[in-house]
Amino acid sequence: MANSYLVIGGNLDLRYQAALKTIRKEINDKEWAAENNPDFFLLDLATTIGIDEIRNLQNRLGLKPFGCSRQVSLILRAENLSVEAQNSLLKTIEEPPGKALIVLTCPEASLLLPTIASRCQIVRLPVLPQINLDKEEESIYQKMIKRILSSPVGERWQILEEAEIANDRLKAIEWLDKLTFVARKLLIEEVEKEKKPTSSESLYFALLSSLSKTKFYLEANTNVRLTLENFLLDLPLLSC
Known part of the structure; x- marks a missing residue:
């Protein structure tokens, strides 16, 4: 049992x-x-x-x-x-x-x-389609994650505009999937590097949770721009 x-x-x-x-x-x-x-x-x-x-x-x-x-x-x-x-x-x-x-x-x-x-x-359960990123694209998303977490809200919205996904649901979901893929790798690296829980580890958990919720809302047909803006607004700020 x-x-x-x-x-x-x-x-x-x-x-x-x-x-x-x-x-x-x-x-x-x-x-x-x-x-x-x-x-x-x-x-x-x-x-x-x-x-x-x-x-x-x-x-x-x-x-x-x-x-x-x-x-x-x-x-x-x-x-x-x-x-x-x-x-x-x-x-x-x-x-x-x-x-x-x-x-x-x-x-x-x-x-x-x-x-x-x-x-x-x-x-x-059957695994959903995997995200495959080459080293260059993975590096781009790593920098994007760190930029998002270390930027004030206004600059985060600028990142959203640069990604050109605010009006395209499918592109927005793909963007979230790629961020999730890279964030998981960053979390695993953090866990393996440190024996005790760190602030960065908690931050990546919060990011992954927020990414999951945002994708759920987008798949439920919510407004794309508002959903993405709420995602960026709710994320904690990385302390330097």
Whole structure:
């Protein structure tokens, strides 16, 4: 009997459906349903998931099941977990109360702390098309990321104009995918370089979370320019 799963790959809807299927299989109940289920807690935030939300989840998991054999919690957009929230969640994954079951979903395991991913059983969905950048283009996007994070809002909007994507949804999504690809590599390099969490590591987590949310909104047909401007406005500023 497993206590924690991580569903990766696919898109948000596919991950959600795979998570429900995993829950039904793990608790051995094909009729199990999430709707109106007192033993099921869904944590789904398009914004940062902080330590308060994790404490609420932990309290729910500690309750005695009402009609099911186990308390179940699903974190649908685990990529939005802050570093502090992940560290708090780690303790629950390592020592879940009773027979509690925790399921997380995320586009890629690399968006979570390695300590979280390594303690979950992985459910892999078909991988979405990969982004391939040559060294020159990757260098351009690395510089763009650092420029975005170190610039005030006005200069960030100038970067948006230079990219010529503010009025083209498909180009904007492709731009976000490339930024995500490079930001993940920068995060991995930062994690491997430093033994302890750093401010840069937290910054890259925040960037990846914001990139994921922005792509979700664009795919939901929101206004392209306003969505991209909100993305740039909400990003933290890199301290030099």
